[in-house]
Amino acid sequence: MSKPEQQTNYTNSMYINRDLSWIEFNRRVLEEAQDPTTPLLERIKFLSIVSTNLDEFMSVRVAGIDDQLKAGLTKKDFTGYTPEGLFRRIMKRTGKMVQDQYKAFRELSRALVKEGLIFTACEDLTAAQKKQMDQYFLDRVFPVLTPMAVDQSRPFPLVHNLSLYLAVTLLREGDDPEEEPYFAIVQVPSNLPRFIKVPARSNSLKQEFVLLEDLIREHIQTMFPGYGAVSVDAFRLTRNADLTLNEEGAEDLLEEIEKELKRRRWGSPVRLEVQKGFHPYALDMLKEEFEIGDNVFEIDGPIDLSFLMKLSGALPDFEHLRYPKLEPEYPREFDDTDDFFEVLRRRDVLVYHPFESFDAVSDFIDQAAGDPAVMAIKMTLYRVSGNSMIVNALAKAAEAGKQVTAIVELKARFDEERNIAWARQLEKAGCHVVYGLVGLKTHAKIMLIVRQENDGLRRYVHVGTGNYNDNTAKLYTDIGLFTSQPVIGEDASVLFNEMTGYSAPHDWQAFGVAPTDMKSKLFALIAREAENATAGKPARIIAKMNSLSHQEMVDELYAASRAGVTIDLIVRGVCCLKPGVPGLSDKITVRSIVDRFLEHSRMFYFENGGEPEVWLSSADWMTRNLTRRIELMCPVFDPQLKETLINILRLSLTDNTKARVLMSGGQYVRADIEPAEPLRSQFAAQNIVTWKGRRDAF
Incomplete structure (x- = not known):
């Protein structure tokens, strides 16, 4: 391991505080802006992300702590902090982060100047430039x-x-x-x-902005x-x-x-x-x-x-200052056919975004909307893009007389207004629009298509780890599974019935569903690994997610570690678990990958005594996901597709370029994994089309 890049002293609790852990995550984003090996225009994007992340953190998390202070609450949370003590530490650490952020901004501004991109003060403009800016102000701003x-x-x-x-x-x-x-x-x-391009000075190729x-x-x-x-x-x-x-x-x-x-x-x-x-x-x-x-x-x-x-994004002539453009591959399983249903009757298909195109999802629903044999389309919508082809396809299907049900989550934070607009548009087109269940956010990502075929009705399902959003699918790493497995289709029907009607708790054949049984199912899977380890059988857990903050889940992982289970966690953001503590978590490693794309997929691997199980999920291991949201985890049955997912997890575990490893004291250090040859998991994943399903890929 390299030396810690930044020491962070947490309490002596068994847990790391969620909000302080989040600050460390945003610090890792800032490190990407500070990294001289990152292309210049990508560095300023990371600097922007630090700001938007911090805005949301302040307006939601810090606002909540401020409310606790005003209410006079003094009780410690499970990580050992009172609201007052936590608030002080947050303000101190975010203040230091902001100082470092603006230090990076000044450094990047100097680097931009060398590339001919300049933020110019109004008093430094030439007379001709000033005259034109005066006119711009009078015409456009005043x-x-x-x-x-x-x-x-x-x-x-x-x-x-x-x-x-x-x-x-x-x-x-x-x-x-x-x-x-x-x-x-x-x-x-x-x-x-916010920035205005200034007319160029005479005989100058430099671009100036005010x-x-x-x-x-x-x-x-x-x-x-x-x-x-x-x-x-x-x-x-x-x-x-x-x-x-x-x-x-x-x-x-x-x-x-x-x-x-x-x-x-x-x-x-x-x-x-x-x-x-x-x-x-x-x-x-x-x-x-x-x-x-x-x-x-x-x-x-x-x-x-x-x-x-x-x-x-407004500098088309500076491609050399960006990452090479990624052209997503169209999934080869669908590449030579216009009939998704014919393919899925034969096999399941896995799609890895953004390396494989989200167009496959849009094309799938578009085909369903225009297929006379399709009887019904049902799907969840959490965050949707501004000009969604999927919403248009649902409207087209409803207008064609199909039964279309859209569960639109109106409470998706900061997307509420957009989702309200989509809900009204879908209702006008004749779709059945459901706003979810009282007290719960619908965060599951699932689409069900019911089709009349020669041998009866058949269900086709798409389950994803990310939103049905073509824009974020270009920026986030996510997994989508297309399947016509009967047990998955039957569970999907029951799930939609639970979300739209009245239904008693269901004994799922394949799914784990929050808030009813996902937590208990995960606990059972973890306990099974512990039992296998105690019995001398192969026992391992690999779990990839965005955040881990649920206390009981952390405790279950601690218990499994004490039983001898090897646990590798790939947690992009918040992690309340302390790895590597002797007698508590010495069999657990935690790493975070912050790179070009936002790591967003949730995947869970359980060794199961040598017969591995792999699950895709919409849920992080957070209290809100497991107890206050409708979430879904779905098994992957196809052995070849399971191997593909295992390969993706292996890539993350062997990344020694953009991975940081969490130490027991709460600080993150750069991963230093043998062999010494650099491996960058997101760049290696771009070869997914050639290694899908290969057991010998790594």
Whole structure:
């Protein structure tokens, strides 16, 4: 192992705190932005992701801890932290992370300059450039700006969550500079580009950009004639954005969510970001209005670096600064046929995104929508893209007279408005739209197609680890299984009946389903490995997921380790389990892979005494997934496909380039795995088409 890149001291508990573990995950994302071997425009994308990750963390997780503090709660969580102690540590560590993030931004800005990409201050523009930017401001920006004064007759306006503003302190012309200044705010329009391309200087190939807030600051006088600006400083407020729904008392869940989305605008303040050198009078005004206390982050650079994601995509002539473009392969099993059903009657098919194309999923449902023999289509929709071919295919199927049922999860955080729009569109097309069960989010990823064939009705099923979203399928690693296995089809029918109607608990033939029996099924599978280890039989668990934070699950894994089970966990983000603790978890390893694509697939391998079982799942091993969501795990029966999944897991376990290994103290170190030849699992996985199902692939 290499030396720890960053020491982190956790409590002496048997567990790592979930929120502190999340901070370490975002630190690993930041490391990708700091890594000089990562292409430059990819590095600024990672810097953007750090910002958006931190925004959600603050508006949901930190907001929840803040609520606990306001309620006076002092009870320790299972990792040994009180809300107050945890809040202090979070703010300290996120503050340090933000400092490192902006240090990386300044370094990357210098690297961009060397490539001819420059963020230019307005005062550094040439006369010709300034004239053109003046015109841009007058034509495009000024008409949509609204200066909002704050005084006795005009109370403090609503400051929107995560929107950028300018705080303006002013003096009337001729006033004594010692007098109390006037105060106003101006919202930086979010519907205008954050960065503006400046016309090139004569005889220069360099591309220059001006930030929108800098352009507004340069022209602030146009909004306050008769006053002089003492200071113009950027700020941004983070509010509590977690929805609090009264699902039991709601007559119409859709209407209740729409109301709650409006209330989100008034969520209690959690974090205030201010530009470095912020005017003291303006800062006092904001702190008093928001009652924010000391939760103020001073930012040495542009507030909110999420705009870097769009900047990275807006430079078509700089492909040499990106990863080589990946062209997903169309799954070879479907490549020479237009009849998915004929293929699936013969065999199951596994598709590995983004290395294999999500078009196969879209084409499958599109064929079903146009097939006269298809009687019914049922599917879950959690996060859907903005222009979804799948939603269009469902609408087409309903209009053709098929029975179409869509379970649309309206409570998918930050996608609520989009899902409401999709739900209404599907209802207009004649689909049966169900909003899920009260108190539960529908997070399972499953599609069922019922088809009339010569020998009777046959069920075709697609089960995935990721959402039915063609955009994220290009950015996330996920697995999809197409099958016509009768037991899977029968379980799928029962699952949809449970989600749309009234149904007693079911004894599943193949599935594990949360919140009813997935947890107990996983516990039984883990216990079986422990029994096999005790009996001297082969015993091993390999589990790949996004997060592991369920205390009972951690305890079951500890028990299996003490029984002698070898356990390899591949956990991208939060992990509350401490590996490598003598007498507790010395048979457990935990690694995290952060690379070009977001590791998103959930796969569980159990040795089963030499007859391995492999499962695909929508669920992480978190409390919310196992107890408060409808989740699904599905076995893979085909031996060849099982071998493919085992190969994918092996790749992750042998990655010595982008993998970090969790130490018992809570810190992550770079993996150093023999042989010394570099192996990068995501790059090696691009050869999936040639090694699918091969036992000798590694």
